[in-house]
Amino acid sequence: VRPEEWTFPPFEPTLTTAALPAGGESRALPAEGEPIDPEWRLYGRSASDDKAPIQALFSALDALSEARVAPTSSFVFLFEGEEESGSPHLGAYLEEVRAEHPVDGWLVCDGPVHPSGRPQVVFGVRGITTVELTVYGPLRPLHSGHYGNWAPNPAEKLAGLLASMKSDDGRVLIEGFYDSVEPLGEAERAALAALPDVDEVLRGELGLALTDGAGESLAERLLLPSLNVRGLWGGGVGDEAANVIPTEASASIDLRLVRGNEPRAMVDRVEAHVRARGWHVVAEEPELAARVEHPRIVRLVRGGGYRAARTPLDDPLGRAVVEAAVRASGEEVVRLPSLGGSLPLYLFQQPTDLPVIVVPIVNHDNNQHGADENLRLGNLAYGIDLMAELLTLP
Amino acid sequence: VRPEEWTFPPFEPTLTTAALPAGGESRALPAEGEPIDPEWRLYGRSASDDKAPIQALFSALDALSEARVAPTSSFVFLFEGEEESGSPHLGAYLEEVRAEHPVDGWLVCDGPVHPSGRPQVVFGVRGITTVELTVYGPLRPLHSGHYGNWAPNPAEKLAGLLASMKSDDGRVLIEGFYDSVEPLGEAERAALAALPDVDEVLRGELGLALTDGAGESLAERLLLPSLNVRGLWGGGVGDEAANVIPTEASASIDLRLVRGNEPRAMVDRVEAHVRARGWHVVAEEPELAARVEHPRIVRLVRGGGYRAARTPLDDPLGRAVVEAAVRASGEEVVRLPSLGGSLPLYLFQQPTDLPVIVVPIVNHDNNQHGADENLRLGNLAYGIDLMAELLTLP
Numbered sequence: 132v133r134p135e136e137w138t139f140p141p142f143e144p145t146l147t148t149a150a151l152p153a154g155g156e157s158r159a160l161p162a163e164g165e166p167i168d169p170e171w172r173l174y175g176r177s178a179s180d181d182k183a184p185i186q187a188l189f190s191a192l193d194a195l196s197e198a199r200v201a202p203t204s205s206f207v208f209l210f211e212g213e214e215e216s217g218s219p220h221l222g223a224y225l226e227e228v229r230a231e232h233p234v235d236g237w238l239v240c241d242g243p244v245h246p247s248g249r250p251q252v253v254f255g256v257r258g259i260t261t262v263e264l265t266v267y268g269p270l271r272p273l274h275s276g277h278y279g280n281w282a283p284n285p286a287e288k289l290a291g292l293l294a295s296m297k298s299d300d301g302r303v304l305i306e307g308f309y310d311s312v313e314p315l316g317e318a319e320r321a322a323l324a325a326l327p328d329v330d331e332v333l334r335g336e337l338g339l340a341l342t343d344g345a346g347e348s349l350a351e352r353l354l355l356p357s358l359n360v361r362g363l364w365g366g367g368v369g370d371e372a373a374n375v376i377p378t379e380a381s382a383s384i385d386l387r388l389v390r391g392n393e394p395r396a397m398v399d400r401v402e403a404h405v406r407a408r409g410w411h412v413v414a415e416e417p418e419l420a421a422r423v424e425h426p427r428i429v430r431l432v433r434g435g436g437y438r439a440a441r442t443p444l445d446d447p448l449g450r451a452v453v454e455a456a457v458r459a460s461g462e463e464v465v466r467l468p469s470l471g472g473s474l475p476l477y478l479f480q481q482p483t484d485l486p487v488i489v490v491p492i493v494n495h496d497n498n499q500h501g502a503d504e505n506l507r508l509g510n511l512a513y514g515i516d517l518m519a520e521l522l523t524l525p
Numbered sequence: 526v527r528p529e530e531w532t533f534p535p536f537e538p539t540l541t542t543a544a545l546p547a548g549g550e551s552r553a554l555p556a557e558g559e560p561i562d563p564e565w566r567l568y569g570r571s572a573s574d575d576k577a578p579i580q581a582l583f584s585a586l587d588a589l590s591e592a593r594v595a596p597t598s599s600f601v602f603l604f605e606g607e608e609e610s611g612s613p614h615l616g617a618y619l620e621e622v623r624a625e626h627p628v629d630g631w632l633v634c635d636g637p638v639h640p641s642g643r644p645q646v647v648f649g650v651r652g653i654t655t656v657e658l659t660v661y662g663p664l665r666p667l668h669s670g671h672y673g674n675w676a677p678n679p680a681e682k683l684a685g686l687l688a689s690m691k692s693d694d695g696r697v698l699i700e701g702f703y704d705s706v707e708p709l710g711e712a713e714r715a716a717l718a719a720l721p722d723v724d725e726v727l728r729g730e731l732g733l734a735l736t737d738g739a740g741e742s743l744a745e746r747l748l749l750p751s752l753n754v755r756g757l758w759g760g761g762v763g764d765e766a767a768n769v770i771p772t773e774a775s776a777s778i779d780l781r782l783v784r785g786n787e788p789r790a791m792v793d794r795v796e797a798h799v800r801a802r803g804w805h806v807v808a809e810e811p812e813l814a815a816r817v818e819h820p821r822i823v824r825l826v827r828g829g830g831y832r833a834a835r836t837p838l839d840d841p842l843g844r845a846v847v848e849a850a851v852r853a854s855g856e857e858v859v860r861l862p863s864l865g866g867s868l869p870l871y872l873f874q875q876p877t878d879l880p881v882i883v884v885p886i887v888n889h890d891n892n893q894h895g896a897d898e899n900l901r902l903g904n905l906a907y908g909i910d911l912m913a914e915l916l917t918l919p
Contacts, residue, residue: 257670263762269731275779276651276866280695280751281736281743286776287691287754294688297681301674337663338813341820342675349675357674360681361769362760368657372756372777380757382680383766385669419732426735472670 169509172494178506179497184240185210187492187514194519202522207232214241214474217435222478229482236448236486237479238521242472243495245465247327250456250513253489254319254444255469256476257353258388260436262398264289264405265381266429267417272375279376286365286380288427293360293382295408296401301343303358305404313391315354318444319468326350326465353471356397357387386436387473394436402431440476441469442486452488455520460513492517563903566888572900573891578634579604581886581908588913596916601626608635608868611829616872623876630842630880631873632915636866637889639859641721644850644907647883648713648838649863650870651747652782654830656792658683658799659775660823661811666769673770680759680774682821687754687776689802690795695737697752699798707785709748712838713862720744720859747865750791751781780830781867788830796825834870835863836880846882849914854907886911 175182188208195202207228211221228234245251268285269278297303315323330349334342344352365380367373386397406412411425414432422428442449444466456464470489479487492514494507569576582602589596601622605615622628639645662679663672691697709717724743728736738746759774761767780791800806805819808826816822836843838860850858864883873881886908888901 259670259768261766263766267732269733271731273731274866275751275753275755276653276781276864277747278743279753279779279781279865280746280749281738281741282731282733283695283735283737284754286757287687290684290687290754290757290776291691291693293681293684297685299685301677335817337665337667337676338661338816339663339676340817340822341677343677344675347675349672352674353671355674357669359669359673359768359770360678360684360760361669361771362762362766363680363684363757363774364762365758366754366756366777368756368758368775368777372655372657374653374753374779375755376753377755381762382684383760383762385673385768387670387673422732423729423734428734470670471672471674472668 167508169507169512171508172505173508173511174503174505176504178504179243179493180499180504181214181241183493183506183511184490184514184518187511188240188518190515191518191522194515195522200523203524204522205232206522207234218475218478221475225478225481234485236446236488238452239474239476239479239487239489240492241474242470242489242491243493243497243499244491244510244513245327245467246329246495247465248494249327249462249465250460250517251465251467251491252449252453252456253467253470253491254446254449255390255441256439256474256489257356257469257471258392258394258437258439258477259385259473260388260394260398261383261385261434262401263381263383263432263434264292264429265379265416265432266292266427267379267422268376269378270419270422272378275374275376282376283426284376286377289363289365289380289382292405292408292410292429293363296358296404300345302345303356305358305400306407307400308356308358308397311391311393311396312355312389313441315468316443316445319354322444322466322468323348323350323354326467349471350467354389354469356389356392357385358401359385359387361385387471388436389439389469390441392438394438395433398433405429405431437473437475438477439469439473440480440487442480442488444468446486446488448486449488451524452490452521455524456490456517459516459520490517490521561902563901563906565902566899567902567905568897568899570898572898573637573887573904574893574898575608575635577887577900577905578884578908578912581905582634582912584909585912585916588909589916594917597918598916599626600916601628612869612872615869619872619875628879630840630882632846633868633870633873633881633883634886635868636864636883636885637887637891637893638885638904638907639721639861640723640889641859642888643721643856643859644854644911645859645861645885646843646847646850647861647864647885648840648843649784649835650833650868650883651750651863651865652786652788652831652833652871653779653867654782654788654792655777655779655828656795657775657777657826657828658686658823659773659810659826660686660821661773661816662770663772664813664816666772669768669770676770677820678770680771683757683759683774683776686799686802686804686823687757690752690798694739696739697750699752699794700801701794702750702752702791705785705787705790706749706783707835709862710837710839713748716838716860716862717742717744717748720861743865744861748783748863750783750786751779752795753779753781755779781865782830782833783863784833784835786832788832789827792827799823799825831867831869832871833863833867834874834881836874836882838862840880840882842880843882845918846884846915849918850884850911853910853914884911884915 266285266289362383366377410427660679660683756777760771804821804823
């Protein structure tokens with residue numbers, strides 16, 4: 132199913148060209164029999180995320196059936212429709228699945244291939260949790276002239292608290308933050324060394340003269356837990372600025388977790404850091420009595436979260452999948468020890484640390500979730516071939 | 526004109542009770558001849574700020590005229606209608622006034638009396654200037670999973686920069702920030718020591734267990750320049766939080782200035798502090814070329830501003846005004862070396878450091894600029910008496 136061997140089938144368009152995204156290059160629909168360019172893209176809601184691998188699987192099953200080739204293993208197909216809503220039923224459902232079907236490992240068909248365009252097999256994801264800090268100042272906004280220098284300013288105190296959490300070059304200074312990180316194996320270190328170096332190009336694209344981590348690569352940094360101030364707010368800036376001491380200031384933080392980190396324990400470490408700096412930590416907005424008792428008072432609200440998942444790169448299923456991707460693409464395959472992003476793959480690993488391998492097929496520039504989400508046809512072709520290879524692993 | 530000697534004149538109400546502010550205690554209009562309670566309040570837009578002293582002056586002039594008492598000095602009356610718009614024409618107009626009328630000193634009829642209710646004479650105001658800092662991160666918002674730990678986060682870098690500007694107890698750490706402060710004289714130090722101590726009550730009202738300044742009183746702190754982070758913004762918090770590394774983060778800062786501080790020179794010190802910490806300072810949003818060259822890049826935008834004004838407490842005009850206030854009120858008078866707030870009184874001091882004395886008459890809880898702004902009638906009575914005393918200084 133090489134795309135250059137495809138031709139356009141008889142076709143009754145149901146979308147008008149008016150449905151093409153703004154800025155998309157419009158063209159006449161191909162005539163019947165015209166060859167397909169692998170660079171063409173299908174635009175549509177969830178074209179890549181996550182209809183593409185589902186269609187690739189169906190096409191591969193059709194092709195095998197037509198060629199009368201039987202799969203070489205038993206497969207359980209699980210289609211999860213609540214991923215974007217936090218997968219609230221996935222854990223319980225997986226328990227039911229496991230009770231009926233003993234599973235040896237899972238392949239997760241999601242995410243993009245490597246930005247270089249090379250095929251990619253991914254062995255893990257980071258976990259995540261969040262925490263929100265709100266620091267309290269005076270009960271009502273105060274005139275900065277009449278009270279400035281005397282009434283404590285919560286935006287300033289919050290800045291000091293946040294600044295204490297990370298070094299200038301991005302190392303988290305919270306005690307024990309890196310203690311539970313499970314060290315990488317030899318195979319992971321080798322795969323890291325073999326990754327295409329995209330850092331310099333990325334820095335240029337993103338307008339960054341320097342990145343955090345004292346020279347460590349993006350891929351290395353994604354194998355560590357992170358603390359990211361995703362939001363900061365207090366008083367007003369620009370046209371919203373007024374000469375006041377605000378009543379409170381907040382910061383929202385996300386923690387990305389790696390294998391070994393427990394979400395609750397990681398937030399415990401953040402909370403211990405805050406307390407060690409003399410802050411009184413509360414769970415609700417403090418009453419007057421608490422405010423006049425404690426010089427530094429902060430509300431700490433924990434978000435949900437889940438832990439990371441990572442399968443060793445020398446896992447037999449992982450090795451077989453990489454070989455299948457090489458056969459399907461005819462190219463060298465990028466082996467990524469972990470995505471930086473988070474998916475609740477730990478649910479699939481239960482109960483006994485089962486291998487979970489992510490097998491992406493779509494182009495990295497698919498504008499996932501955007502109005503102009505798209506799927507490169509060359510990637511769809513790769514996906515169909517890859518699914519056929521996976522269904523017939525030797 | 527003691528209010529207890531007033532009675533209600535024949536009166537045709539033009540406002541209905543529906544115009545009373547929410548929460549205001551409504552009552553039947555007083556009958557003709559009913560005595561007036563000094564605790565009653567007149568509600569209305571700018572009832573206190575700044576119609577009250579104008580009306581008090583007119584009433585005093587009427588009373589003197591009726592009693593055939595002549596003022597003992599020559600007076601220039603200046604009514605400024607653009608104060609809330611930054612007084613853009615006041616400076617030029619004052620030059621014209623001075624050219625026609627040689628002036629020995631100014632009395633400024635604005636602001637409230639002391640929160641204790643005691644009359645107050647104020648010898649100065651702080652100046653002000655502002656500066657806004659915007660720190661830049663990646664060109665587009667980045668997924669905190671895919672880039673967190675590697676792409677620098679502008680909210681975190683901004684927090685670090687702000688934290689470097691002040692100590693935990695509110696002392697500004699910027700080099701030379703306090704160098705140009707003109708020391709207080711003996712009279713000022715004595716007046717400070719005699720001020721009613723309101724700090725403990727204020728802390729209780731405002732819900733503050735501790736205030737900045739290592740135990741210094743509010744009045745002392747207002748005689749120093751201040752640096753106040755009036756606003757802080759980057760990314761989102763609460764429901765607005767998303768797992769991204771924001772592209773930029775901003776802080777808006779106001780500096781209150783005391784006698785000796787030049788606005789431009791004070792912002793120069795802030796800028797020097799920022800540069801000394803390795804930041805590249807720009808005036809406009811930086812282009813890609815600048816971003817990829819400088820690891821730390823911050824936009825610094827200077828606001829307008831003006832310097833403080835302060836008249837020595839032993840100035841002869843000031844002494845005469847205090848004595849007039851004692852006669853008008855029959856009470857001890859609070860002598861305040863400076864308000865914490867800012868007014869462009871320096872314009873009145875020109876060209877030769879003329880005495881400028883602020884003579885407030887209205888109640889401190891007048892809700893200035895609010896929907897329920899009000900004037901306590903006892904304060905209006907004091908104001909009329911005070912104006913009469915000032916017009917007939919011995």
